[in-house]
Amino acid sequence: MHKCWLLLCLPALGWAQADILARLDKLEAENAKLRAEVASLRAKVDQLVPERLEIAERRIEEQAQAKVEAASKFPIELTGVALFNLFGNSKGAGGVDTPNTASATLNRGAGGLTFRQSIVGLRFHGPVTLFGAKVSGEAFGDFWEGTTEGTGAIPFRLRTAEVRFDWERRTVAVGLMKPLISPRNPTSYATMGITPLTSSGNLWRWQPQVRYEERLGEFKLQGALMQTSEQAGLANPALVALRRPSLELRGAWAKNDRFEFGAGAHVSTSHVSGQSVPSRIVSLDWFAKPWEKLELTAFLFQGENVHHLGSLRQSFRFLADGRVLAVRSRGGWAQASVPLTARLTANLFAGIHDDRNADLLRGQNGRNRTGGANLMFQVAPNVVLGFESLQVRSFFLGLGDRRVNRYDLSLAYLF
Numbered sequence: 001m002h003k004c005w006l007l008l009c010l011p012a013l014g015w016a017q018a019d020i021l022a023r024l025d026k027l028e029a030e031n032a033k034l035r036a037e038v039a040s041l042r043a044k045v046d047q048l049v050p051e052r053l054e055i056a057e058r059r060i061e062e063q064a065q066a067k068v069e070a071a072s073k074f075p076i077e078l079t080g081v082a083l084f085n086l087f088g089n090s091k092g093a094g095g096v097d098t099p100n101t102a103s104a105t106l107n108r109g110a111g112g113l114t115f116r117q118s119i120v121g122l123r124f125h126g127p128v129t130l131f132g133a134k135v136s137g138e139a140f141g142d143f144w145e146g147t148t149e150g151t152g153a154i155p156f157r158l159r160t161a162e163v164r165f166d167w168e169r170r171t172v173a174v175g176l177m178k179p180l181i182s183p184r185n186p187t188s189y190a191t192m193g194i195t196p197l198t199s200s201g202n203l204w205r206w207q208p209q210v211r212y213e214e215r216l217g218e219f220k221l222q223g224a225l226m227q228t229s230e231q232a233g234l235a236n237p238a239l240v241a242l243r244r245p246s247l248e249l250r251g252a253w254a255k256n257d258r259f260e261f262g263a264g265a266h267v268s269t270s271h272v273s274g275q276s277v278p279s280r281i282v283s284l285d286w287f288a289k290p291w292e293k294l295e296l297t298a299f300l301f302q303g304e305n306v307h308h309l310g311s312l313r314q315s316f317r318f319l320a321d322g323r324v325l326a327v328r329s330r331g332g333w334a335q336a337s338v339p340l341t342a343r344l345t346a347n348l349f350a351g352i353h354d355d356r357n358a359d360l361l362r363g364q365n366g367r368n369r370t371g372g373a374n375l376m377f378q379v380a381p382n383v384v385l386g387f388e389s390l391q392v393r394s395f396f397l398g399l400g401d402r403r404v405n406r407y408d409l410s411l412a413y414l415f
Helices: 002-066
Strands: 067-069 075-089 110-114 119-129 133-142 157-166 170-177 207-216 219-229 243-255 259-272 275-291 294-304 316-318 324-326 328-339 344-355 365-380 383-396 400-414
Touching (some): 219 259
Antiparallel strands (some): 075 110, 075 119, 133 157, 170 207, 259 275, 316 324
């Protein structure tokens, strides 16, 4: 009886043994495959670690070379742009390198090579201090005040300077800055010594000021107490008090770094020949990036007596009875920036400054317009080659339109 059961169980035992052997073979194959993958991963890790260590060492060396420590132990960064310009201006330029207006008389043009628009700057970042505020600052200068290269002393000029105290929701800044109500500039390497679209809608003049900003979610409220520079272009500048206090306010709404819309106001009073001449300006500005291939920037203003913010120097005139009349003005500028490729960007811009003709005298510039375009090609990560063409048109009361064309080839090395 037992022999019969044994004979019946032998086939089943054979099948079970075969199944076990098959599973063992499969496990051995999987283990061999895993060992091969582990060996491959170890080889890749051994290869990557030296490369990463080499990259890290290079970055540490670069940072050690780039950082300069001040006496106060704050790290300081040297930054700026070495800028070469080859330019040519048509007749009507008045013989100047960068004309903002066309000359009323057809006189000689201008052309040449210059490095005077190069900019040198310093940035510093301090430790957390002053009730938790992060301290930072910067100062930039250029060589534009000189007339030609390589003559006399170095014509270094301070452009802007700023010290900032940043908290989570607010900022206090002190320095030499652009007007609060006009926060942006057109994009150009052709006109760096003189801000692009000067006298054609861009209120740009750098002036001493103290600013405060409060951030409330997507909104921010800003205020500035500023010292104006009253340069009226008068035959007798002693009639004008050269410095006056002013107040500027601006509110803005921003969304995801793609949209910002702002509105501002400026209030000050000029002292001219013992009389008070009000300066009242309102403004609108915006930045929009609706698509990756398009950026739109614009600024508009309207007011009276606006010359001290960097516009045409004819913002008041004397009447026959001795009274001083504030000239009413309006203007602005706009730019469209289109990245054509990863390295090539096209910028189109235009601006206008329009004074009320009834407030002016015969021969004065009643309307100044500038339009232009440039192409900027990124030759290397810190080298940009640019070509720009623009035209300035000035309408003189009683004389008509005058124009000047300007062409510029620039090579910028950013550091």
